[in-house]
Ligand SMILES: Nc1ncnc2c1ncn2[C@@H]1O[C@H](/C=C/CNC(=O)c2cc([N+](=O)[O-])cc(O)c2O)[C@@H](O)[C@H]1O
């Protein structure tokens with residue numbers, strides 16, 4: 001039931017996941033999307049790579065581009081130290097509304113700020129709106145042709161500091177070739193590829209971790 005895939009995912013979370021338990025929300029979505037209906041969550045396999053980077057970095061300020069249903073927002077928030085914040089951006093109001101409910105069901109709403117709107121409009125406003133100096137960690141998982149322009153915009157807006165880390169999903173499938181060429185070719189980044197698979201499939205995909213050197 002539910003007319004859209006995100007609505008069906010939310011319905012599954014509300015009927016199967018334990019309220020207030022972020023892990024059970026993550027596991028419920030993974031089960032549903034692996035066995036019932038594929039959806040573009042970072043998923044369990046690549047999610048483990050993302051988890052390890054979040055735990056290593058322990059970001060105070062983290063940004064996610066492309067919330068979708070909130071799967072990775074919940075996954076990340078469940079690992080954040082106290083008084084850390086994940087700001088996640090989503091310009092589709094239908095997806096944003098679903099994500100808010102998934103985030104609330106998981107009980108992580110006090111760690112997540114969901115901004116409804118396009119990243120291109122909001123990135124230049126982040127410092128003023130949120131009293132931010134820079135992001136410790138950024139997860140890119142929105143339209144793949146937005147990865148590079150948004151990265152350049154974050155540089156220009158001074159949102160990256162020496163040591164800020166960019167983590168990009170789908171650098172192989174669907175692929176972000178211009179972004180990959182940029183972070184791998186630029187002397188301002190130290191980039192590393194984590195080979196994995198496209199969520200819930202055996203297709204190759206991977207995550208690129210790029211440290212901004214300033
Ligand atoms: N500039 C922007 N500002 C704010 N929100 C934005 C945005 N651009 C896109 N979004 C939102 O981010 C999500 C898009 C994700 C694209 N992923 C994908 O296209 C994707 C596709 C496959 N796949 O086809 O196998 C697998 C994956 O893991 C994927 O992430 C959607 O919720 C969309 O509304």
Ligand SMILES: [Mg+2]
Pocket residue numbers: 040041042141169170
């Ligand atoms: Mg993705």
